[in-house]
Amino acid sequence: MFGYPGGNVLPIFDVLYDADIKFILTRHEQGAAHAAEGYARATGKTGVCIATSGPGATNLTTGIANAYMDSIPIVAITGQVKTFVIGNDAFQEADITGITRPITKHNYLVKDIKDLARIIREAFHIASTGRPGPVVVDIPSDIQQQDIEFIWPQEVDIRGYKPTYFGHPGQIKKAVGLIAAARRPIIYAGGGIISSGAHSQLKELAEKIQTPVTMTLMGLGGFSGTHKLSLGMLGMHGTAYANHATMESDLIIAIGARFDDRVTGKLDAFAPHAKIIHIDIDPASISKNVKVDVPIVGDAKNIIGQLLEEIKKTPDTADWLKTIENWKKKYPLKYEETAKVKPQYVIEQIYEATQGEAIITTEVGQNQMWAAQWYKYASPRTFISSGGLGTMGFGFPAAMGAKVGCPDKIIFDIAGDGSIQMNIQELATCVCNKINVKVAILNNGYLGMVRQWQELFYKKRYSYTCLYNPDFVKLAESYGAFGIRVTKKEEVRPAIEKAISTDNVVFIDFHIEPEENVYPMVPAGEAINRMIGGMA
Ligand SMILES: Cc1ncc(C[n+]2csc(CCOP(=O)(O)OP(=O)(O)O)c2C)c(N)n1
Ligand SMILES: [Mg+2]
DSSP: OEEOOOGGGHHHHHHHTTSSSOOEEOSSHHHHHHHHHHHHHHHSSOEEEEEOTTHHHHHHHHHHHHHHHTTOOEEEEEEEOOGGGTTTTOTTOOOHHHHHGGGSSEEEEOOOGGGHHHHHHHHHHHHHSSSOOEEEEEEEHHHHTOOOOOOOOSOOOOTTOOOOOSOOHHHHHHHHHHHHHOSSEEEEEOHHHHHTTOHHHHHHHHHHTTOOEEEOTTTTTSSOTTSTTEEEEOSTTOOHHHHHHHHHOSEEEEESOOOOHHHHBSGGGSSTTOEEEEEESOGGGTTSSSOOSEEEESOHHHHHHHHHHHOOSOOOOHHHHHHHHHHHHHSOOOOOOOSSOOHHHHHHHHHHHTTTOSEEEEOSSHHHHHHHHHSOOOSTTSEEOOOSSOOTTOHHHHHHHHHHHOTTSOEEEEEETTGGGGSTTHHHHHHHTTOOOEEEEEEOSBOHHHHHHHHHHSTTOOTTOBOOOOOHHHHHHHTTOEEEEEOSGGGHHHHHHHHHHSSSOEEEEEEOOTTOOOSSBOOTTSBTTOOBTSOO
16 A cells, blocks of 8 residues: 555544555655556555545546546545535635546545445445546544444445456457468557456467457557567557558458557548457447447457357468568668667666566656567566556556555666656655665657757757756765666666666666757657658
């Protein structure tokens, strides 16, 4: 449990004093929310954060919105002013159930102590089942002070909330028919693969039907990036071959993905020849952005299992795979190697030094896209990044939560010099709790991704994107962490090795080429095969 105290949660904190709960005091409530998310994404369990009423609760909201957009199971507990002053503009009152209604899967204001146990039970159930998401439980402080006999409900029965877990057999048959007839199929896999634990089934399916797999940012690790059938990520900064394969495909099997605009680009130009099968646990996601031919509502793991049972005739994809192999050879991800410190090189070196076994979190911007492109994620829950909301300041507290959940793993936050300063206060939390995460700051002196857009689309008018930065090494040291500065290419690998072998929180300040860009890039609103730095 990650959190921060205050007047209206004091009764709960008093119980935490000797409760059998590992509690971590963060230095900002936003840090607590993101840490709960990092914990949830690394472990598959529900993360928990707690804050006081008013400003404590509003500080959680960015993390709650982030969890909502990325379907991450967290329960956020907030203190509230006493029931009899709610609505009176009481000290530190904020209507947090009102504020979080559009960014939670569900939320509760506890008005009677008799409901508390049931509500907590339901909150965890709702957060972690169906399409996962954040649930807020707002508890007035007078309710916190009341006594009642503790009865934990064994069963949860919520009218109107009964997720569908298995695909309709008729829809499965239709999908099997389309798969057998396809010649240029692709699987488009999203975060749903990871939340449903469907990675083994996905591998089996891809191999059985010899169909290449492309992943969203949220889906990375759901299918091994080193597998022959992997196309890597698609979309705005996807690989050229993933985007071309998508545009040329005659069948898209979308699993646990939601056709986000960073993936589809210009909607009416998206995959013009493709029939679409869409597998998703949330019926509201289906045909929301793109009209699909065969919707299948249910859990990804179950449905892939059903498909595997029903598929007798597999498609002939030999020519298609040859075409894709050619694209991969001709248009690989690439960067110009120079004597300077290149961000892509830094990430390649982190990949090699950790043998692909680390958990990588990211901030937002160029750092995030390079981390998605240049580290090969072989297994689920090894890549943790803010997808839907794109929250700068997510990566460091998320790394902290991931490390608490997976203490034996090496955790690297691949950060930008801008983003890291948005939750840098969590250095204190990491150091004093010995949460030894490693932070690789790709320091370009810019809000790099915004600068890239200004370079390409605003005539290089760098309006307020140049940063004045602290000395990150001294800053780390002032918190009791270990700092390393890297200004030369040959220092990159030794610094990474040193960070891994150092039994402390480590910041590596990589002074990278300031105006390096992320390519390929699909300009906003263009079709996804119209890439800058992709293929003609
Ligand atoms: C909280 C928040 N504010 C603003 C943005 C808009 N934004 C997206 S990327 C970016 C620049 C990030 O800079 P830095 O962390 O240095 O990363 P770089 O792109 O340089 O790797 C900004 C400002 C955002 N995503 N999140
Ligand atoms: Mg930067």
